[in-house]
Amino acid sequence: MNRRMYAGSAALAAAALIGCGVSPSDSGDIELSDEPVTITLNWWGADSRTQRTLEAIELFESEHPDITVEAQHSDWSGYWDRLATTTASGDAPDVSQFDQLYLASYANRGSLLDLDTLSEFLDTSALPDGLRGSGEVDGTLYAVPVGGTPNGVLINKSIFDEYGVEVPDLDTWTWEDFDTAAQRISEASDGEVRGVGPFGGDSFTLTVWARQHGEELFDETGDVVIDPSVVASYWQKALDWIDSGAGLSAEQLSEETGVPLEQGSMATGGIAMGFSPGAMYTVHAAAMPDSELLIADWPTDSATDEGFQYLKPTMYWAVSSGTEHPAEAGALIDFLINDERVARIFGTDRGVPGNPAAQEAIADDLSPADRTTLDFTASITERIGDAPAITPNGASDIETIQSRYFERVLFGELTPEEGAKQFLDEIQSGIDAAR
Amino acid sequence: MTALGELRALGTGQRRHAIDSDTRDNRAAAGFLAPWLIGLLLITIGPMIASLYLAFTDYNLLENPRFIGTDNITQMLSDERLASSLGVTFTYVLVSLPIQLAVALALAVVLDRGLRGLAFYRSALYLPSLLGSSVAIAVLWRLVFGKEGLFNAFLGIFGIEGPSWVASPDTALGTIMALNVWTFGAPMVIFLAGLRQIPRQYYEASATDGAGKWRQFRSITLPLLSPIIFFNLVLGVIGSFQSFTQAFIVSGGTGGPADSTLFFSLYLYQEAFASFRMGYASALAWLLLLIIGASTAIMFWTSKWWVFYNE
Amino acid sequence: MSDLFQKAPEATETIVPPAERLGGRRLHVRRGVHRAQVLRHIALMVVTFVMLYPLLWMVASSVRPNSEIFQHAGIFVDTFDFSHYPEGWNALSHPFSTYLVNSAIVVLGTIIGNLVACSMAAYAFARLRFKYRKAAFAIMLITIMLPFHVLIIPQYVLYSQLGWVNTFLPLIVPKLLATDAFFIFLMVQFIRGLPQELDDAARIDGAGHIRIFGQVILPLMIPALATTAIFTFIWTWNDFFSQLIFLTDPSLYTVPVALRQFIDAQSESDFGAMFAMSVVSLVPLFLIFLFGQRFLLRGIATTGGK
Structure with a gap:
């Protein structure tokens, strides 16, 4: 290879790096273009969401003949790989569906647009304040929450009936009631079915557990503030269930990591009770048509803090800071969250909508399962507390880290206390490194 | 850089024409190699250099990379997950690959000729390789190697109660190795093609000399197939060190349980895309390149004793 | 099952060296080798079955109702539901x-x-x-x-x-x-x-x-x-x-x-359709290999090598 050729390729490599990073677009005067424009809408999800979203796009285009919306969609993990790559190359889609895990990571690094600059086109006033706040990072609205869901306990009543175990009073149940019921299921079925399923490997249940004990995972500045002993007690709970036989074994729990919920022990009838985001009731109900499925609030103790429940945003809409058409992007999001026809098209596919008008619009033609989800969400919403801080920049991998330490605790490599401390240290150092 | 140096010195193992090159060949080579050279300079080298540069930066994908010197290398020295991922990867390369190649070679010999319906068997045995990276595998692997899975049902016939193979940290890596061996069809096909290059007359001649099947295999098949065995070995080593898809699919991208299937490439991917540490991931990638380069150089070096070319 | 094997394209036939194909030697050997051949077939069929089991399960799953897919590890289907194919095609x-x-x-x-x-x-x-x-x-x-x-x-x-x-x-x-x-x-x-x-x-x-x-x-x-x-x-x-x-x-x-x-972890996945379309996408691969292997296996013996 001669020198000139070598220099050529090095220049190319340098050129390849220039594109990295995003320059926020000038937010001086944002207005709708006079010319026809094309914007991209990017989401993850399975086929039914794809069909519904395409239908909504068609409706939007028919009302805005000058705006063409190009769809991009993929599966969950591919979605984030592609979004990172295109954002890194300054090629991000204009409007993207977001998850709270990644929201701060993108917002703090200047990849998302301040949506208050689009207030002329995007009206978020219909959303309840608590929910709208979950789209803010450091006081700036970077994403519009689509809806929120509490965490609940799914109860397979058919299993209770089959083994002659009485379902506890779900409105007043305590952790002791829960443990007893779980134990009795395991004993009555001779271990064929276990009382309770996975608990310990996801950040949603951890957050609710923490809030039952008056703690939060993160504070507003994005630091880890939870007391390690609370995380340890959370994992100890899982270990107790294993030891007493009330819960699945360590191996069975680990077997369920990363498994689609249709393959999980709840859907396949291996457990009588399981913790789950309320929004997933519908999916479970569809996966187990022959079982009677209930959903209830978490059990409590006399010492449990009021208002431990909160609405976890199911997903968001956000605008790339590199967009050339911010006004049109804002108009599209406005349409997606506020238009009642869209609400009817989406149904509860993206969770129960946060916009009350949208909830009303879909109320009439809900399936029984959707109706249950909606009622459950509504009943919990009456007693929710303040929304917790969203996952900070640098902690977007909390789910994998948590399940890794949980597994080490499960298999006895670490005690719950050791695991809790190392887990929180690793999260905090990730946050520090991202600053 | 020693790996590179050794590779250079050993090259393709040519002995007869080690040094000389004539101008006519130079000109012809430029022509034959033109597409490759253009691809190297325009497509391959640029991104490689870019990743080498990134290895010395703090790069979170969303903001511009920041040069930090050798910090990434210092960090690698005390990275426990890196150490454990190297352990997993080396175990995989040293155990799974030899088994896979042995199975592939054995079946290639069996399926080479002499039986009706071989075309069907070859295709059928090759099919799993087509499915190796499918999402269906994730679902399936738990059905086979889970606590209530088929494998335990099979063991149950002999009164053995097996553990949950996919979920126990001690056995999870074993199931991924099994998955790899299951896709032996790929090297098998290459062996089959190689076997066809061995002239029949050699076997006929040795048969008249009274050689048995096993002696024929050892004295004809193995030596004449050695360039292909060598090829499968080198590519197997490169591929196994980079092994990603199977672990990603079976563990849902986590490398679990408890990091027991955290392959090097999977760790690198997590760092790059889940944790937004592309700078560190690039440093990891170049570490892997050095490891693979050294392993390859060693294989080329040993090849002069056991690989026979028809030249 | 053996019918299936008989019908499979005999790519090997085309590459048997002429001398062997025409020679009478093969006929004499045949009877003695017969039992060994049957044993080899049985062994190969067992290996092939084990190897193909996951694929058979996938095909079976593609014709099962969605709610039954994860209930069975077997390959025998009780309720056939072919709707995944047309639905998956247009999903x-x-x-x-x-x-x-x-x-x-x-x-x-x-x-x-x-x-x-x-x-x-x-x-x-x-x-x-x-x-x-x-x-x-x-x-x-x-x-x-x-x-x-x-x-x-x-x-x-x-x-x-x-x-x-x-x-x-x-x-x-x-x-x-x-x-x-x-x-x-x-x-x-x-x-x-x-x-x-x-x-x-x-x-x-x-x-x-x-x-x-x-x-x-x-x-x-x-x-x-x-x-x-x-x-x-x-x-x-x-x-x-x-x-x-x-x-x-x-x-x-x-x-x-x-x-x-x-497939989506957070909402309803359509496993039946996924398996059905996986089967559809495997068909070209299988056909290509089945018919392509004759070129793969055309050895030096038939292309003029001495």
Whole structure:
């Protein structure tokens, strides 16, 4: 290879790096273009969401003949790989569906647009304040929450009936009631079915557990503030269930990591009770048509803090800071969250909508399962507390880290206390490194 | 850089024409190699250099990379997950690959000729390789190697109660190795093609000399197939060190349980895309390149004793 | 079952050396070997069954109601439900045929690219004595040693600046430029297995490198070319990551990208449709291999080697 050729390729490599990073677009005067424009809408999800979203796009285009919306969609993990790559190359889609895990990571690094600059086109006033706040990072609205869901306990009543175990009073149940019921299921079925399923490997249940004990995972500045002993007690709970036989074994729990919920022990009838985001009731109900499925609030103790429940945003809409058409992007999001026809098209596919008008619009033609989800969400919403801080920049991998330490605790490599401390240290150092 | 140096010195193992090159060949080579050279300079080298540069930066994908010197290398020295991922990867390369190649070679010999319906068997045995990276595998692997899975049902016939193979940290890596061996069809096909290059007359001649099947295999098949065995070995080593898809699919991208299937490439991917540490991931990638380069150089070096070319 | 085997295309027949095919020797041997043959068939059938079990399960799952898929590890279906096929075909933003055609275009382009460019480079490495040959060979191998996850962003930037994103070019052009060094190495090993005397004889007849390559070497390396074609086909057909990244327009999605869109961890997945379309996408692969293997296995014995 001669020198000139070598220099050529090095220049190319340098050129390849220039594109990295995003320059926020000038937010001086944002207005709708006079010319026809094309914007991209990017989401993850399975086929039914794809069909519904395409239908909504068609409706939007028919009302805005000058705006063409190009769809991009993929599966969950591919979605984030592609979004990172295109954002890194300054090629991000204009409007993207977001998850709270990644929201701060993108917002703090200047990849998302301040949506208050689009207030002329995007009206978020219909959303309840608590929910709208979950789209803010450091006081700036970077994403519009689509809806929120509490965490609940799914109860397979058919299993209770089959083994002659009485379902506890779900409105007043305590952790002791829960443990007893779980134990009795395991004993009555001779271990064929276990009382309770996975608990310990996801950040949603951890957050609710923490809030039952008056703690939060993160504070507003994005630091880890939870007391390690609370995380340890959370994992100890899982270990107790294993030891007493009330819960699945360590191996069975680990077997369920990363498994689609249709393959999980709840859907396949291996457990009588399981913790789950309320929004997933519908999916479970569809996966187990022959079982009677209930959903209830978490059990409590006399010492449990009021208002431990909160609405976890199911997903968001956000605008790339590199967009050339911010006004049109804002108009599209406005349409997606506020238009009642869209609400009817989406149904509860993206969770129960946060916009009350949208909830009303879909109320009439809900399936029984959707109706249950909606009622459950509504009943919990009456007693929710303040929304917790969203996952900070640098902690977007909390789910994998948590399940890794949980597994080490499960298999006895670490005690719950050791695991809790190392887990929180690793999260905090990730946050520090991202600053 | 020693790996590179050794590779250079050993090259393709040519002995007869080690040094000389004539101008006519130079000109012809430029022509034959033109597409490759253009691809190297325009497509391959640029991104490689870019990743080498990134290895010395703090790069979170969303903001511009920041040069930090050798910090990434210092960090690698005390990275426990890196150490454990190297352990997993080396175990995989040293155990799974030899088994896979042995199975592939054995079946290639069996399926080479002499039986009706071989075309069907070859295709059928090759099919799993087509499915190796499918999402269906994730679902399936738990059905086979889970606590209530088929494998335990099979063991149950002999009164053995097996553990949950996919979920126990001690056995999870074993199931991924099994998955790899299951896709032996790929090297098998290459062996089959190689076997066809061995002239029949050699076997006929040795048969008249009274050689048995096993002696024929050892004295004809193995030596004449050695360039292909060598090829499968080198590519197997490169591929196994980079092994990603199977672990990603079976563990849902986590490398679990408890990091027991955290392959090097999977760790690198997590760092790059889940944790937004592309700078560190690039440093990891170049570490892997050095490891693979050294392993390859060693294989080329040993090849002069056991690989026979028809030249 | 044995009927099935009898009907399978007999690719082996075409490559049995004429002497053996015509000779009476085979007839005499046949009776003595008969029992051994049956045993081998039984052994092979058992191995094949074990190997194919997961695939059979996948086919079975594609005709089961969604709620039953995870209840069974067996391959016998109680309730047949073929609706996954028509539903899966139309479940995404485009009919599944769009994805099959897109994958076919990419596959065809990459196969042609790999066959032409890699065989040329391989000839140079295996038969020409040029300057820096070993260094070039080492560099070629090194280029396949870096994990693609760290290359994807610089590559994306490069193709984005060339305006190639959302075209098939980033998937095909690199193959035309022999960036799949794996296949160069494969072909080098094959060419080096060919007797040098063939080249020498051609050279004495006054043939240059182009003629030696085209008329002597290429016909003899058909098994290697077939291997390359089959591998390229399968890898490209299954390659998810680069096709996901470089093709963002749903009308350009390929089969592996489309297949993942049936599954979502947070909402309702459509496993039946995913399995059904997986089966559909395996059919071309299986057919290609079944009919392609005759080229793969056309050994030197029938192509004029002495």
